[in-house]
Amino acid sequence: MRKIYIAAFSLVLLASCAKEKSSEPNTAFEQYKKNFVDALWQHFPNFAASSGFHKYDGILVVNDAGMRAKQLAFAKDNLDSLARYDPKTLDPANFTDYKMVQNMLQSFIFEINEMKSWEWNPSEYNISGPFAEILNGTYEPLSVRLRNISRKLEEVPAYYASAKQNIRNPTIEHTELAIAQNTGGLSVFEKDLPEALRKSGLSANEKEAIARKSAIAVRAIKDYIDWLRQLKNPAPRDFRLGKTLYDKKFEFDIQSAYTPSEMYDKAVAHKNELHRKMLVIAEKLWPKYLGSTPKPSDKKQLIRMVIDRISLQHTKPELFQQAIEKQLPELLAFIKQKDLLYIDPSKPLEVRKEPDYMAGVAGASISAPGPYDKNAKTYYNVGSLSGWSAEQAESYLREYNDYILQILNIHEAIPGHYTQLVYSNQSPSLIKSIAGNGAMVEGWAVYAELMMLENGYANSDEMWLMYYKWNLRSTCNTILDIGVHTKNLGKQQAMDLLTHEAFQQQAEAEGKWRRVTLTQVQLCSYFSGFSEICELRTDYKKQLGAKFSLKDFHSKFLSFGSAPVKYIRELMVDKR
Structure with a gap:
């Protein structure tokens, strides 16, 4: 099983397409794709980083109701924009790109409106991976990566507060996984980050500020773990999707x-x-x-x-x-x-x-x-x-x-x-x-x-x-x-x-x-x-x-x- 972000589009904020028309459909569609990807990275920085695009590494997206409303709006806008192109007029490469973007957008709406795993899967909330990828990266000097981490750390309490607000009747299995993985991920902040700070050329004040923010993030993670352990859940959701949801997810x-x-x-x-x-x-x-x-x-x-x-x-x-x-x-x-x-x-x-x-x-x-x-x-x-x-x-x-x-x-x-x-x-x-x-x-x-x-x-x-x-x-x-x-x-x-x-x-x-x-x-x-x-x-x-x-x-x-x-x-x- 590969641990890469191939299925990450279920969490992506999507962008509107180019408004200009072109007499040549492929030229117009190429511009659409460029604008689409540019905006995609702005709204989903974790996915951007996993693809090697690190401009937005300092952003941590909080999954709350407002964000999901924006996700739906962008997805629907992009489907409307795609409808302006006739896939039959596109060359083979753009035809497949068209179909893949369309599938992604439809899947995105399905994930929010029908799948709703953000409600019943507590393991979707885990910040350790994105922070570890920044720490382990070699694409920028360590000092630059640590400053991005500093900005990202500021949203951690809100991130886990939103998680607790979203979750209702989670499955027992995903609750246990969330506890285990978030507990394991603490080492990123308690071991890996302090070691990186010691090696860095940041000033003493910057190091101290990052260490303070990290301590606050660790408390938020531990609080989330404790909250999951104590969560009263008399009617947990069955981990099985059922045929209707499963068939749709399979299709996407x-x-x-x-x-x-x-x-x-x-x-x-x-x-x-x-x-x-x-x-x-x-x-x-x-x-x-x-x-x-x-x-x-x-x-x-x-x-x-x-x-x-x-x-x-x-x-x-x-x-x-x-x-x-x-x-x-x-x-x-x-x-x-x-x-x-x-x-x-x-x-x-x-x-x-x-x-x-x-x-x-x-x-x-x-x-x-x-x-x-x-x-x-x-x-x-x-x-x-x-x-x-x-x-x-x-x-x-x-x-x-x-x-x-x-x-x-x-x-x-x-x-x-x-x-x-x-x-x-x-x-x-x-x-x-x-x-x-x-x-x-x-x-x-x-x-x-x-x-x-x-x-x-x-x-x-x-x-x-x-x-x-x-x-x-x-x-x-x-x-x-x-x-x-x-x-x-x-x-x-x-x-x-x-x-x-x-x-x-x-x-x-x-x-x-x-x-x-x-x-x-x-x-x-x-x-x-x-x-x-x-x-x-x-x-x-x-x-x-x-x-x-x-x-x-x-x-x-x-x-x-x-x-x-x-x-x-x-x-x-x-x-x-």
């Missing part, structure tokens, strides 16, 4: 050519296909790992027994991060050897321990720089196993055994998220870069796993069996998410799906259940994006015939930025 977030019901059916069919392939390999590997042990009549149990033996091959808890770091150069060398894709060697990637303020949802993620900060580091965040019991750590490491750890690194780093997001930042379309579609981004990472193995990476029966097990994860993510939020799938049914159908370890299944209670739709992005990319590659190959080149397909596909796959299809195959 995934932007798929398929409905949730259609995607659910595709996932179930793919799960059954994977089971058939896994059985063939498990039967073949049985003598190697289980010798003369009698085979069970239950075929899934047979697969599980082989997987369990292979899963005993894993690293040690204290070497988990080192094992990840060691594999990245090997992946890069394979891609170069096979000439699968160009990867810019000048874009740095650093593996780091997952920051405390990001903990609680997923164990590995990518934090990528935005299009304005293209030369900044990309961080591969790795969850720490310190403090885990021996049993928990062993379960986790069996899940991320020596084979699956390689697939994880393909997914998160090379040629998965890290590589795709470098390409996205190079896209000539700023809209596609900043309005990245999560299903395309996650779908590419899942596709990259299959593509690497198809081309012979670490080829063995064990690797293919573990790949199919891993691919079951993204497939069952879709079944789980749609099942839980629209079909009232319970925890025990979910655990049976994950442990018996997807062969996951108990600790991994428990983590996935937690994730489905805290997020909605995002778990569908992996399989939906993957399946549509595979369909596109098949059709593109048919279209080009003998002229088809895998490297050419990859380069062309990634060149369109993080646009929804259905729009990339229009540019590559349908040729609107």
Whole structure:
């Protein structure tokens, strides 16, 4: 799961478009986009900073009723302005930009008027991340960044006061997450900021003033945490969205050519296909790992027994991060050897321990720089196993055994998220870069796993069996998410799906259940994006015939930025 601001538009204040008309529709629309983005950053500085635009780092937006009214007004004004353009008169690149901006605006209105997560999700209120990003940045001298932090700190009490006013009948799960993440985020102000002040060249008076403001901010955070702990909530909201809200969110977030019901059916069919392939390999590997042990009549149990033996091959808890770091150069060398894709060697990637303020949802993620900060580091965040019991750590490491750890690194780093997001930042379309579609981004990472193995990476029966097990994860993510939020799938049914159908370890299944209670739709992005990319590659190959080149397909596909796959299809195959 990537911890980047791909879905952040649900909180954005949007801008009105250019009023001038042009005889050339594309020229007018290009001006519209420029004005739109300029105003977007003014009203959502956190999102601007995550994209590498730091002019408004000193602003902290307070989510109150007045702000939401302005959000709605701007969104509706922009939809009216978009209606002045006929998308059929725009070139392919602008056509997709038009559709992405339109989807964003409609999604924004949906989030405020119908989704209303600002009422029931207390974890949406957490200032630690934006402050940490400023502290960790290298785009301006430390003194400049600290002065922006100083201005930003002034609004922290109002920020949390508004949060308390907004929240009503929150879910239990999101309340617990908010307490944990805000508590973890205190280290940004109690440890990281004082250290930065000591290193800075600010005057003693400036340092003292920032320290005072930080102390006030810390009190506001702790007060919010205490308020959540003591909140009387006799009728908490169910974390499940229900079919009506879920279907709408799926449409806006995934932007798929398929409905949730259609995607659910595709996932179930793919799960059954994977089971058939896994059985063939498990039967073949049985003598190697289980010798003369009698085979069970239950075929899934047979697969599980082989997987369990292979899963005993894993690293040690204290070497988990080192094992990840060691594999990245090997992946890069394979891609170069096979000439699968160009990867810019000048874009740095650093593996780091997952920051405390990001903990609680997923164990590995990518934090990528935005299009304005293209030369900044990309961080591969790795969850720490310190403090885990021996049993928990062993379960986790069996899940991320020596084979699956390689697939994880393909997914998160090379040629998965890290590589795709470098390409996205190079896209000539700023809209596609900043309005990245999560299903395309996650779908590419899942596709990259299959593509690497198809081309012979670490080829063995064990690797293919573990790949199919891993691919079951993204497939069952879709079944789980749609099942839980629209079909009232319970925890025990979910655990049976994950442990018996997807062969996951108990600790991994428990983590996935937690994730489905805290997020909605995002778990569908992996399989939906993957399946549509595979369909596109098949059709593109048919279209080009003998002229088809895998490297050419990859380069062309990634060149369109993080646009929804259905729009990339229009540019590559349908040729609107």
